[in-house]
Each structure stands twice: as C-alpha cells, then as structure tokens.
Amino acid sequence: MPKAKELSWLVFLVTLFSLPMAGMEIHGTVRDIYNRPLAGVHVRISSSGHSLLSDEKGEFVFTVDASETVFELYFESPQHYLEKRTVVLKEITPDLKVYLIPLKLLREDVTVTALNESQKTIAVPFAQNVVSKIGIRESQSESIVQALQNSPGVHFIGKGGIAVTPSIRGLARRRILLLAAGARITSDRSAGAAAQFYPPELVQQIEVVRSAASVLYGSDAIGGVIQIIPRDAQNAEPGFAALNISGHSADQKLNGGFSLNQKFGPYSVFSAMQISQAGDYSAAGERVFNSGYRYYTGNLIAGYETEKRSFSLSFLKSAGRDIGKPERANDPAVSSFYPLENNNLLNISYRENTLSANSSLNFSLFLNPNDYELDKIKQSGQQVDISKNSALDFGVRTTLKKSLNSHLSYQFGIDYYGRANVDMENETWKNDFFSSGSLPVKNGRRNDLGMYAKLDYSGLAAFDLVAGARLGAFSRNAISDGVFLKKSSWAPAFFLGITRKIKDALTLFCNAGTAYRLPSLSEAFYTGITGRSSIVGNPDLQPEKSLNLDAGLKIHRKNIFLGAYFFQYSVRDMIEKFPLNDTSYTYDNIEQGRIRGLELEFQFYPLKKLEIFGNAFYYQGRSTISEKPLNDIPSAKLFLGAKFWLGRFWSEVNWLASAAVKQPGPAESAIPAYSVTDVKAGCYFSNRLFVFLKIANLFDRAYFANADPDIPLAKGLDFSIGLNLNF
Structure with missing residues (x-):
C-alpha cells in the first residue's frame, strides 16, 4: 500500500506539471485605416515566436502566459506597413483593435486603364494621377471637376457654377477627352464638356492622363484623357445596399442617394439613384445669384464575369433642371441658366480572354441621346433668348490585345465615333410673344473613323518601349441657316515612349507624340447665344495638329513618392476664342500655339500614420508668331496637404496658393x-458606417478662380457633412 500511495502521488505530480500554466486569452481584430477587416494577416508573438493568421473577419485569438506582464505583437501583411504593438497585460482591453496602413496609398501602386492597358503608374511613360473612390468620398466633391481640383496639372475654365470644364496643362475646349467607362462625353457648349451630370457618388475612381492620347482615341485628346470608372457590383460596398447623405452650408445643398447590389455567382446587378439640389451660394458675405442647380440621376448595371470572359450592360439617366450660370456682374435682373439638361447613356462592353493563347478581344458600344436648353432673361426689357440643342452621340470600338512572349505585346483597334441629328435652334421672345428665330445648325453630323496599332517591348535591359500609330478620317456637315456645309479630312497620329527603370527606386521616361483635333459642329456652324454672351461660328476653321514632348522622373521608396515632369506642346492652327465686341465672340485659327510647363508632385510618410503630400506647376503659353499669351493657361499653383490617422479617425488640412494672372x-x-x-476630418466607425466633415475656404477668402472675365467670386466659407451607411 505505501508503494501504491507513492505511485499515486508521482502520477499526480507528473500530471500537474504537464498541464499548461494559467494563461490569458487575448481577442483582437485587425483592420485597415478605412475600418475594413483584413484576413490573412500574420500575427506574431515576440515572447514565444508563435504566429497565427487573422480570419475572414480580421479576428484573431491567442493565449499568453499570465506571468508575462509585457510582450510585443507584430502584424505583417505584404500589402500593408508592418505594425508593432507593445501590450501590457494589466492595461489590455477585452478586444484589441489594430489598424494597418496600406502600402498602395503610394501613387506608384495605383493601376491605370485610361490608355487601354492595366499598368502600375510607376511603369507608364507619361504623367498621370488617379483619384480613388475614398478620395472622392472624403473630399465631399460636388462634381467630377471639383474632385479633380487638387490633382497635378488640372484646372478648370468657364465662368463658374456647377458646369465648369476641366483643363489639363492649359489645354481645354475639346482638347481634353472625357470618358465614362470608355464612352465619350461631348457637349456643344463653347467651353466643352464638363461631365457635371455624373454624380461623384457613383464613381469608383477617376484617371487623369496628362499626355497626348490621339493614337488610341483620335480627335479631342491633344492634352490628355480623363476617364471616369463607374461603380458596379464588382466594386460595391459591403452589404447589399448603401445610403449616402450630405449637406453644404454655402449653397444650402442637399445631396442623397442609395444603391443596391447583388452577386449571383458570375452574375451581378448594381442599381443606384442620386439626387442633388443646391441654391445660390454665398461669397464674401454676398449671395451669388443664379448659381443653384438640381440633378436627378439613376444608374443600372448588369454584369457577367468569369476568368474566360466578361460582359457589362449599363444605363445612366441624368436629368438636370435650372442649372445656373452666374456672372461677375451679379445682376438679379439678368440671368442665364439651363432649365433642362438630359443625358441617356447606354454602354455595352464585352471582353473575351480565350480567343487564343495570351490574347484578348474587347468590344464596346455606347449611345447617348442628349439635349439641353439655355435661357437668357433680361427682366428690364421683358426679353428671353432661348437656345435649344439636341444630338445623338454614339460610338463603337474593337480592340485585339496579344502577348507574343514575356517581352513583346501588341494592340490593334478599330473605332468609330459619331454625332447625328444635331440640331441647334435659337428663339427670342419679347413681352411673352415670339420675336425672331434661327436654325444655325440643322441635322448636323460628325463622323470619326480610325484604326490604330500599339506595340510594347521590354526585352532591353531595364528599358520599356511603347510605340503606336493611328490613321483617322473624319467629316462634319450641317445645314446652317438653310445652306448645306461640309468639311472632311484625315490625319495621322504617332506616339513613342521610353521608360528606363533604375533599380527599384527610380524610373525615367520620355515620350514624343503627335495629335489632332477636329473643330466641333458648334465651333464651325453655330451662331447664337451661349451661357456667357453670344458666339459667331466659323465654318472655315482648320483642324488642330500638335507635336507633344514629355519627360519626367518618378522616385519611389518604401515611404515616399516623387514625380517631376517637363513638357512642351506645339499646336499648329490652334483654335482660339477672340472678342468681336463687349458681348460677342468668335473662333479663329492662329499660326501656332506653344505651351511649356514644369510639374512636381510628392507623397511622403514620415510616420506610418502621417501623410504629407502636394504638387505644383508652372505653365507658359504663347503664340509662336505674335508672342501674345494664349487663353486658358492657368497661373502657377502650389498645393500642400497633410493627413493624420488615429485608429478609425482621420483629419486633413489642404492649402492652395495661386499666383496672379498678369x-x-x-x-x-x-x-x-x-x-x-480647407480642413477635413472623418471617422470610419465600422466597414459599414462612415462620417465626413469638411470646412472649405476656412478663412472665407474672396477670389476669382480663373481669368474668365465673367466669372463671379468663388464660393465662400462652406461647412459640409456627409454620411455613408452600408446595410
């Protein structure tokens, strides 16, 4: 029996010491700075060396020895900065929350598609930038142009209001191609297209290419491309529904919308509705008359996507009402506004990835019946001048892409863009009676047909060569005041770009290209009122042709991105706008315009939770014959910003300085x-609830945003708040 008792005690002691020491269970969640859960993050415990992975909800659980009062946790992910967290057991919360900073916040990691190729921005031989969905949301942008206003090299022309037109490197007025999912956005307004009808809330990202792109797109891309990538079910928010609400104080704007999305295996459906309504805004304590607007937009997208092929059918209906065109005189008795503006954009796209080995075929088609009316009212004389415009824009595009080997690939494409049934009608009413009328453009038509080829070769050590060529044929015709007028021509375009990568931190590039622009139907044939005053068309306008030279460098390290760019554009037969008198303008070709410029941009993370960023540019534009300044060249600008993250909270300060236009x-x-x-702040309460605050023009500065002689003062102090909720 004594031996049995001794054996029992021995078994008990062995069992006791073989049990683990008492420990503490730690629960935690790892998310990114936008409060989205991160799966697959390596969580490493310094004391034991053990590691585990976060689950699909970003959650993790582990046990530590209770005797360890302090230990360190390391959170590692290839897409995020390494995070080190020192944990004191006595102070630890029941649910540990860790937030990681994405590496892809650096601009070099963003993918661009506007030039028909998905590439990292560090690798492309031109200057570009991308405004993300998060950037649009956090800025509380009221329009596409406003979402781009702090982008490098981007400015705007026009006399204010919501319908201003973007410019790139001092080029605007149909020299910048606006695309929405590949569909051209066109306008007969004298300043060109503005895309003000497209709600920023329905945008996934906006890509800006600051280089000639006529090789791929033909006319209207002398100065670059702005590509709007829409949201769809593939890029939807978490959940099946989303709600957004925002308000602005300066113009009493109320904005709201909702979206629904659902995926059924390879099939997806996305639908959305957005409503915006704004009154007259205030500037320097005064009301700027006739600056309000209303927009109602609906969007429906159906898609199918597998590894082999994809298909998308989308329709966007936008109805604008009472869209004001404010003027510097700010006379309440004189007003210009668009009582109606309608766009009906149908877009069909198809991609086949199994056509043959290492090749794909893309096909797209779009239709956009659109119309608008412009009214100019002079209450003193009881006179109303009306301009009615309608057109059918349409286009089709087919592109074959093939990789011959790991170093050589090519594209070949054929595209057609047309405008049909273009009618522009003028009416004058006095004392509620019809006084006079004219039909400066009836049954107008534009045809652009082109084919292009693009070659990409990277077989040389550290060099990447991109070359392309296009041949385009185009025509335009219309019945102008009873006379049939027609013009036709053709033009080639070429592009050669070279990228030199020096190790992983430095990329040099240069490119040379030619581009062209066909005068629009309104520039050639329309005579009548505009949102500004009146215009006289010039049917003898010649197409513009340009030689574009670009060079730059991009530096990328772990926590810094730096870009510096120099360019020179020489535009032969440049179409300029000239005053005929105090209230009327016309167009004419000048011998040659030359624009030169320098751009800088940077992004720096001195700390993981602190971002400092900015850009600057200086441009000069003159006629090469008369040496007189060109229109639309913005003055030198400097933009600086800083953003700080504190867990789910963030704050940002932006400062913009613009030199005088002398x-x-x-x-x-x-x-x-x-x-x-400007000051911005927000909180990502969860991956389904976001709140944003913004104070624009913090010190209520009174200023004119561009050199347009009719532009009113820019919007004054403006408080805005926005909320996004996903169900």
Missing part, C-alpha cells in the same frame, strides 16, 4: 493672387 489671353482678364485653406 498677362491674360485675348478673351480673358487679369486676376490677383489668392490662397485657400
């Missing part, structure tokens, strides 16, 4: 220098 173009006026400060 030598305006022939249709412009001088303006003084100005600076503007």
Whole structure:
C-alpha cells in the first residue's frame, strides 16, 4: 500500500506539471485605416515566436502566459506597413483593435486603364494621377471637376457654377477627352464638356492622363484623357445596399442617394439613384445669384464575369433642371441658366480572354441621346433668348490585345465615333410673344473613323518601349441657316515612349507624340447665344495638329513618392476664342500655339500614420508668331496637404496658393493672387458606417478662380457633412 500511495502521488505530480500554466486569452481584430477587416494577416508573438493568421473577419485569438506582464505583437501583411504593438497585460482591453496602413496609398501602386492597358503608374511613360473612390468620398466633391481640383496639372475654365470644364496643362475646349467607362462625353457648349451630370457618388475612381492620347482615341485628346470608372457590383460596398447623405452650408445643398447590389455567382446587378439640389451660394458675405442647380440621376448595371470572359450592360439617366450660370456682374435682373439638361447613356462592353493563347478581344458600344436648353432673361426689357440643342452621340470600338512572349505585346483597334441629328435652334421672345428665330445648325453630323496599332517591348535591359500609330478620317456637315456645309479630312497620329527603370527606386521616361483635333459642329456652324454672351461660328476653321514632348522622373521608396515632369506642346492652327465686341465672340485659327510647363508632385510618410503630400506647376503659353499669351493657361499653383490617422479617425488640412494672372489671353482678364485653406476630418466607425466633415475656404477668402472675365467670386466659407451607411 505505501508503494501504491507513492505511485499515486508521482502520477499526480507528473500530471500537474504537464498541464499548461494559467494563461490569458487575448481577442483582437485587425483592420485597415478605412475600418475594413483584413484576413490573412500574420500575427506574431515576440515572447514565444508563435504566429497565427487573422480570419475572414480580421479576428484573431491567442493565449499568453499570465506571468508575462509585457510582450510585443507584430502584424505583417505584404500589402500593408508592418505594425508593432507593445501590450501590457494589466492595461489590455477585452478586444484589441489594430489598424494597418496600406502600402498602395503610394501613387506608384495605383493601376491605370485610361490608355487601354492595366499598368502600375510607376511603369507608364507619361504623367498621370488617379483619384480613388475614398478620395472622392472624403473630399465631399460636388462634381467630377471639383474632385479633380487638387490633382497635378488640372484646372478648370468657364465662368463658374456647377458646369465648369476641366483643363489639363492649359489645354481645354475639346482638347481634353472625357470618358465614362470608355464612352465619350461631348457637349456643344463653347467651353466643352464638363461631365457635371455624373454624380461623384457613383464613381469608383477617376484617371487623369496628362499626355497626348490621339493614337488610341483620335480627335479631342491633344492634352490628355480623363476617364471616369463607374461603380458596379464588382466594386460595391459591403452589404447589399448603401445610403449616402450630405449637406453644404454655402449653397444650402442637399445631396442623397442609395444603391443596391447583388452577386449571383458570375452574375451581378448594381442599381443606384442620386439626387442633388443646391441654391445660390454665398461669397464674401454676398449671395451669388443664379448659381443653384438640381440633378436627378439613376444608374443600372448588369454584369457577367468569369476568368474566360466578361460582359457589362449599363444605363445612366441624368436629368438636370435650372442649372445656373452666374456672372461677375451679379445682376438679379439678368440671368442665364439651363432649365433642362438630359443625358441617356447606354454602354455595352464585352471582353473575351480565350480567343487564343495570351490574347484578348474587347468590344464596346455606347449611345447617348442628349439635349439641353439655355435661357437668357433680361427682366428690364421683358426679353428671353432661348437656345435649344439636341444630338445623338454614339460610338463603337474593337480592340485585339496579344502577348507574343514575356517581352513583346501588341494592340490593334478599330473605332468609330459619331454625332447625328444635331440640331441647334435659337428663339427670342419679347413681352411673352415670339420675336425672331434661327436654325444655325440643322441635322448636323460628325463622323470619326480610325484604326490604330500599339506595340510594347521590354526585352532591353531595364528599358520599356511603347510605340503606336493611328490613321483617322473624319467629316462634319450641317445645314446652317438653310445652306448645306461640309468639311472632311484625315490625319495621322504617332506616339513613342521610353521608360528606363533604375533599380527599384527610380524610373525615367520620355515620350514624343503627335495629335489632332477636329473643330466641333458648334465651333464651325453655330451662331447664337451661349451661357456667357453670344458666339459667331466659323465654318472655315482648320483642324488642330500638335507635336507633344514629355519627360519626367518618378522616385519611389518604401515611404515616399516623387514625380517631376517637363513638357512642351506645339499646336499648329490652334483654335482660339477672340472678342468681336463687349458681348460677342468668335473662333479663329492662329499660326501656332506653344505651351511649356514644369510639374512636381510628392507623397511622403514620415510616420506610418502621417501623410504629407502636394504638387505644383508652372505653365507658359504663347503664340509662336505674335508672342501674345494664349487663353486658358492657368497661373502657377502650389498645393500642400497633410493627413493624420488615429485608429478609425482621420483629419486633413489642404492649402492652395495661386499666383496672379498678369498677362491674360485675348478673351480673358487679369486676376490677383489668392490662397485657400480647407480642413477635413472623418471617422470610419465600422466597414459599414462612415462620417465626413469638411470646412472649405476656412478663412472665407474672396477670389476669382480663373481669368474668365465673367466669372463671379468663388464660393465662400462652406461647412459640409456627409454620411455613408452600408446595410
């Protein structure tokens, strides 16, 4: 029996010491700075060396020895910065929350598609930038142009209001191609297309290419491309539904919308509705008359996507009402506005990835019946001038892409863009009676047909060569005041770009290209009122042709991105706007315009939770014959910003300084220098609830945003708040 007792005690002691020491169970969640759960993050415990992975909800659980009072956790992910967290057991919360900073916040990691190729921005031989969905949402942008206003090299022209037109490197007025999912956005307005009808809330990202793109797109891309990538079910928010609400104080704007999305295996459906309504805004304590607007937009997208092929059918209906065109005179008795503006954009796209080995075929088609009316009212004389415009825009495009080997690939494409049934009608009413009318453009038609080829070769050590060529044929015709007028021509375009990668941190590039632009139907044939005053068309306008030279460098390290770019554009037969008198303008070709410029941009993370960023540019544009300044060249600008993350909270400060315009173009006026400060903040309460705050023009500066002689003061101090909720 004594031996049995001794054996029992021995078994008990062995069992006791073989049990683990008492420990503490730690629960935690790992998310990114936008409060989205991160799966597959390696969580490593320094004391034991053990590691585990976060699950699909970003959650992790582990046990530590209770005797360890302090230990360190390491959170590792190839897409995020390494996070080190020192944990004190006595102070630890029941649910540990860790937030990781994505590496892809650096601009070099963003993928661009506007030039028909998905590439990282560090690798492309031109200057570009991308505004993400998160950037659009956090900025509380009221329009596409406003979402781009702090982008490198981007400015705007026009006399204000919501319908201003973007410019790139001092080029605007149909020299910048606006695309929405590959469909051209066109307008007969004298300033060109503005895309103000497309709600920023329905946008996944906006890509800006600051280089000639006529090789791929033909006319209207002398200065670059702005590509709107829409949201769909493939890029939807978490959940099956989303709600957004926002409001602005300066113009009493109320904005709201909802979206529904659902995926059924390879099939997906996305639908959305957005409503925006704004009154007259205030500037320097005064009301700017006739600056309000209303927009109602619906969007429906059906898609199918597998590894072999994809198909998308989308329809966007936008109805704008009472869209104001404010003026510097700010006379309430004189007003210009668009009582109606309608767009009906149908877009069909198909991609086949199994056509043959290492090749794909893309096909797209779009239709956009659109119309708008412009009214100019003079209450003193009881006179109303009306301009009615309608057109059918359409296009089709087919592209074959093939990789011959790991170093050589090519594209070949054929495209057609047309405008049909273009009618522009003028009416004058006095004392509620019809006074006179004209039909400056009836049954107008534009045809652009082109084919192109593009070659990409990377077989040389550290070099990447991109070359392309296009041949385009185009025509335009219309019945103008009873006379049939027609013009036709053709033009080639070429592009050669070279990228030199030096190790992994430095990329040099240069490119040379030619581009062309066909005068629009309104520039050639329309005579009548505009949102500004009146215009006289010129049917003898010649197409513009340009030689574009670009060079730059991009530096990328772990926590810094730096870009520096120099360019020169020489535009032969450049179409400029000239005043005929105080209230009327016309168009004419000048011998040659030349624009030169320097751009800088940077992004720096001195700390993982602190981002400092900015950009600057200086441009000069003159006629090479007369040496007189060109229109639309913005003054030198400097933009600086800083953003700080604190868990799910973030805050940001932006500062923009613009030099004075002392030598305006022939249709412009001088303006003084100005600076503007904006403050933004927000909280990602969860991956389904976001709140944003913004104070624009913090110090209520009074300034003119461009050199347009009719532009009113820019919007003054503006408080805005926005909420996004996903169900």
